[in-house]
Amino acid sequence: MGIITDIPGLRIRQLSPADAQELSYIELQIFPTPWSENSLRSCLELSNVDGEAALVDDSIIGYFFAQYAADEAHILNVGIIKDYRRMGIATFLLERFIKRAKAYGAETCYLEVRSGNRSAQQMYFNQGFMPVSVRKQYYPNGEDAIILMKQL
Ligand SMILES: CC(C)(COP(=O)(O)OP(=O)(O)OC[C@H]1O[C@@H](n2cnc3c(N)ncnc32)[C@H](O)[C@@H]1OP(=O)(O)O)[C@@H](O)C(=O)NCCC(=O)NCCS
Known part of the structure; x- marks a missing residue:
């Protein structure tokens, strides 16, 4: 994995509802069932949603965003555009989130991932997430969701 500081001009900032349109374009490129601009905006307006963007120029x-509920954190989405993958950016955003979630008081962190999405699963396994259950045919194309969990 590349070292994050090797990426010229990379900076990280908090996501805001004003990012919804830009995120929706990325979603269209990288997800089979992308979030719409409106869903992204509504989500990022919630006070219990916490997300960061990685920017170049x-x-x-x-980007990465997650939601807190009681003592749980739920990762909602993470995406990196193709030209910037395998450089450690998603891991970097995830590690930063785990620190914030602990500071917030979350005790567990959950997420759903497509059963066929081996790259994302491997990234989460590398960070200590474990599979805890399967939601059959969770996605519109009939694919199962694997529920991953990490004790924080
Ligand atoms: C999954 C995704 C977010 C990973 O982002 P990334 O910045 O490339 O991830 P990292 O560079 O931090 O990779 C961390 C580890 O994940 C695993 N990994 C990531 N991409 C992989 C791939 N294409 N094949 C195999 N393993 C992969 C590797 O173990 C990698 O560590 P390594 O590079 O030291 O081998 C990115 O591929 C993506 O945006 N995919 C499309 C959207 C998506 O699937 N989001 C997840 C929804 S749950």
């Missing part, structure tokens, strides 16, 4: 090249 003022363009978002990756």
